[in-house]
Amino acid sequence: MYNDLHCRAVAILKEMYGETASFREGQYEAIEATMNNRRTLIVQKTGWGKSLVYFICCKLLKEESAGVTIVVSPLLALMDNQREAAERIGLRCGVLNSTIDKDTKSLFLSSLEQGKLDLVFITPEGVFKEDFQRVLPNMHVGLFVIDEAHCISDWGHDFRLEYGRLYRVISALPGNVRLLGTTATANDRVVEDLKKQFGDSVFISRGSLLRDNLYIQILKMPDRASRYAWMVENIPKLEGSGIVYCLTARDCDYVADYLGKNGISAEAYYSGKRDAEESLGCFQRNEIKVLVATIKLGMGYDKGDVAFVIHYQMPQNIVSYYQQIGRAGRNIPRAYTFLMTGQEDEDIIDYFIRTAFPTEKELREVRSIVTENDGIKANGLSRYINARKARTDKALNFLEHDGYLYYENGYHSTPKTFVYEGDFYEKIRQLRYSEMRQMQELLTITSCYNRFIINSLDDNTGKNCGFCANCSGKKFPDRPEQRELEKAQRYLDSLQMTISPRKKWPAIEGFVLSNKSIRPCIDEGICLCKYGDPGYGMLVKQGKYPYPTRFSDELVGKSAEILEPILNEKHIGYVTDVPSLRSNLVKDFTERLAKRLGIQYVEVLKKSPADQQKTMENSSFQCKNALDSFSIPDDAIIPERLLLVDDIVDSKWTLTVCGYLLMENGCEEVFPYALADSSQRED
């Protein structure tokens, strides 16, 4: 019983993909439900063709002059394929994301208002921007699509607050606006929750999630060197290009660097990386073999010929894991995925789970600061609260989401009485831990991996994939060769990091130099390793904890080896330490280093009693504390060129301030050196 709607939908499909094209199971039913004004939820595996459903609906709506289609999607960096497909069937398509400039944006918004566009992609954050909210009521919206709809559920993933707020938009939609949600990863609990939000009469299209073209092998590898070595040895055996997923930005940089040094073209990709989009573009055009990415490359990313996905660390939960391996093999017959894992992964995940929500203290403090400083900007908070910016930003975001603050040219308090949702956060935290345990279980099973994964997503299939390592045997070695392993260890030992001194004074109450450039400024320096990392990072830790003892001769030797050529080049013949009242550790190390290098140790800086620098959480507090702590006695003899040594560097304020004092008092050049970096870069 093919009706008019069916004929028109098929005609559009053929226009897109040629005469032989036909719908996959469930696609037409989803289109029909959406067009007949039923709220529709599609839960289908990656590569099923969810976007085809809204493309065709959009085209049908255009033919009826029934309004614009808005697609809310988390990743809009590369929409070229989508856009091409849309334009092939004559849809006027626009993408509204943070990369377009102000003029383009206002032009875009006015053409939206005038109905000159048929299909608009927008990020969840974009939906709540003032300018979009202003034009929204004037727009004729025919269909509202929420891509990755599991995110609007509290039980969904990647707790993105803007997604949560979409619920308000949905409930405010007039009855004649069609609503479509799509996801590949909703378990029963999420589907139940979405049903409540979409309304009981929602039409649900749910198919098998099994991706039987994905090979899965799990590699238990305790240390970084093994993982590096394994990749260098095995990636060249894999055809085509692929993705390596890391949990942190720092790992992305190192892995990409090491692969590159071993003849495997690779680029890193993460939030905040300057040329991230260019790297992604190179990958998209298959100009590089590997993209090393954080979860920033996640939902919504669609490249049909991704041939392999390697997890450098264990992902947080099965949903993310399924999503990420699902990036592979969409339009190719088969793809290979590998999960590397060891104890440190669990520590990282535990950190992410523990810090996912702001504390009650953070929320209360931030709110009262906003109340007392009406119209304050996010950057202005640092002078009032001793907390990291990532933490205060998070608190602002939560407070705004829950209606305690609103933003209009700065933050303002609302009269709403504050209640801390501790029980709710705890419930989510416990859920995250149980998800982590599920992930750990995956590592131990001997039955089909693919089946375990989709069973965890409440697709209760009894079918095995027949292809994963447990079904068809291991196709790749479990361990790297010794020679590769040693090479990787040498590389990891050689990693040094630069210390970029601070450039600008922070805002400090009553400080005349607030917000001015720091002049004179010390050189960019060197840090031997990351605190606690295997190798030197562990040696540094052993020197300090549980109580300061002595830094090993190996650390002195390695530091001298690195510093010697630099000091020769810069004609530096003196070294001093950042003094401490608590222990002799750094002084002892610096004196031994001076001896080894054959340069003169001098005492220049003086330390006064103050709080420990590591308890200061943001620039304003760190800088002020350093300024209060250090001074140069009047009778100090100050060399012209100086090496300045400390053990741990975090905010870099101690080195910056000490260097500034030295240069203010007659030094011409100060080169900073630290043993270990303990800062956390949050991604």
Ligand SMILES: [Zn+2]
């Ligand atoms: Zn299997």
